Every structure is written in C-alpha cells, then in structure tokens.
Amino acid sequence: MRVVFSILLIFISVNAIAAPLESGYALAPKATASPEERAKAYIEARQRVIEASKKYEGTPYRYGGMTSKGLDCSGFICLSFMDALGVALPRSASGLFSWAERTTLDEAQPGDFLFFKTGRSGAITHVGLYLGERRFIHSASSGDKTGVIYSSLDEKYWANSYAGAGRAFPEIPSNLIFDNTSMAGNSGAARKRSRQNGTRKTAVSSNSGSGESRLLAGVAFAPSWNGFINEGDLFRGFTSQLCFSVDAYSLGKRMVIGLELRPEYDGALGVFRLPITLSLGANYKFRVFAGPVLSFGDASLTIDGHQRHYSGGTSWLGTVGLTAAPFIIKTQKGEIAPYIEAAWQSYINDNSDFDFKSDFYAGFRFSTGIRWLINIL
Secondary structure (H helix, E strand, O other): OHHHHHHHHHHHHHHOOOOOOOOOOOOOOOOOOOHHHHHHHHHHHHHHHHHHHHOOOOOOEOOOOEEOOEEOHHHHHHHHHHHHHOOOOOOOHHHHHHHOEEEOOOOOOOOOEEEEOOOOOOOOOEEEEEEEOOEEEEEEOOOOOOEEEEEEOOOHHHHHHEEEEEEOOOOOOOOOOOOHHHHOOOOHHHHHHHHHOOOOOOOOOOOOOOOOOOEEEEEEEEEEEOOOOOOOOOEEEEEEEEEEEEEEOOOOOOEEEEEEEOOEEEOOOOEEEEEEEEEEEOOOOEEEEEEEEEEEOOEEEEEOOEEEEEEOOOEEEEEEEEEEOOOOEEOOOEEEEEEEEEEEEOOEEOOOOOOHHHHHHHHEEEEEEEEEEEEOO
C-alpha cells in the first residue's frame, strides 16, 4: 500500500494542472520552477502564439482549411499553436471551447480564446485569439472583410454574438503580465474603427463580463482502499456518483457547484451508505463536499478477532471530504478525469475502550476512480 500511495502522490504533483497547456510542450516551465519563472515561460509561450498568428493576416477564409492557402477559424488557431509551440489542439470551435479552461472577459489575457455563437443553433461556431484591449485576431467567413483579420468586441456584431472566453495557458499574475497594447495588432484601420465604436472599457453585452455558465451531468466510480489497517483485503469497498455540476459566475468569479448522489458500500464496516452531497470549488479539479447520509446495516470492525461496534452513520452531516482530479481529458461533449477522494464518515465509537487506529479507520475513507461528465447546456 505504501507503494500505491507514493505513486498517487507523485501522480498528483506532476499532473495537477491549472490549464490544458501548463505542461507537455517544449517551452513549458519545469516542475521545480519558481512562480516568476513559470509566469515568464507562459508569457513567452503566449507571445510566440500571437506572433505566429499575425503572419497569417490577410490569408483567405477556407472552410476546413489549415494551411497558408486558406484557413477557417479553428484551423487558424490550431496552425498558430502548431507553428509556435508544436502542439495540436482540438480541430473545431466547439472542441476548443470544451478543451479550454473557462475564464471571464475581465480576466482574459493576450493569448486566450474568445468564443462566439454566430448561428441560430446556439452552439459555439467561431473562435478568435485574444490580443488584449478587447481586440482579437481570427479568420472570418463573412462580413465586410473575410479571412484572417483583426476585430474588436466593440463592434456590434461581435458584441452580440460573444459567448465566453477560455485559456490554453495558466493565468499570468497581474503584477507580471506583459503590456497588452503591444499585442493588440497593428491594423491602423481596425484601431480607428475601435475608437469610433466607443471606449474600450464599455460593457460588451449582458454576459460578457461574467462568462457563460454550463451544466454538466455524469457518473463516477471509485474503489475504496484498506490503507490504515493490516487486516482484510486490499479493497475496502466502492463509492459511486450520479452528479450534476454547474459553472456559476454570478459573483464575478468562476465557481463550480455540484449536487451528488453517492451510493457506497463499505465492506470493512459491513454497511451500505447513501450520501447526498453538495460540492463547491473554483474549478473541476479540486472541490470540497459535504452532506447528509443514510447508513444501512450494523457498522462493526473485526480487529484481532474482536468486533468493534459503531453507530451514528445516519446523520445530517454524515460525510465531509475533498475530491481532486490530477488532470482532465476534455472532449467535445464533456470531460473524463481520474480522481482521488478523501472523506470523513460520521461513525461513533460504541465500545468501552478507545483504539485510535481502528476508530480512525472506521471514520476515514480513501478512494481512487474515474469520473465522466457530459455537457447538458
């Protein structure tokens, strides 16, 4: 078990990421880099992507295109990242929307993505590369000008169709961020149109500062482990989930709120549990949860041939815990993630003596499993 736990700790430390491209490409900072070194590495990566994108200005629009002869919107993004960093991204606007780490327009930085809903279906249909100062570069398929051009969120069409922002790289601390104006493009005509359309700090639309909420539903399954007692099998039991999660931006910051039904079997105690929990976190990687529990069966542990009995499994605050997903694999329809979970269960010692090791084991659960979420809205 010590080997299992050691591998898990290494797995978490290496893979716990803040955005899809925190690591895994040549310019990514080392795991031992300081915060300043990491920020500078991400600044350089963002700048390289932006500089790579600028060389395609004027390239004609071509549906499905991903060469200098013609580009569609996602092909333009993918080619810019491939040229700058040698990384491959999802090959559609909706795929990029699901893949990127969600952020708000107020917190978007040069090198992030801007997403748009330009059709009647309500789906994400267009993406551009944010340059700062509400400006972006993209491959437009219609309008006065098409192909790779500079545009602004002050333009009415893009303000009305704006759907949200996302990032491929971790956020840069505000005290280290590079000058946005140097990234905002060199098209004088576009700058003039932006000034004519109003001040750059004017609100774009009702949802531009708050991002777009999304609702996900899913399932999860995780074996529980015998990690704190020598007797018994390696597996303690299992825990599962039927879950609903929503991104909320009502307070200006992203918050993930979840509701989970968690059928569990604890083979060590010989009980079946039914927790109903609320979870809360800044993202889908780390969340705390708590809620009431119904416990079925007489909870007892057999230690050195003797039974120890416990009560109190059914409680209004029957479980409290932490869920951590070392990394998330995003798909066009949702996401899949391995996760670890540590939880405290509200069992009370009914024995005449106190045995810290056994009583702690009765109340503590450690699990590792797989979670699958799909986008509903």
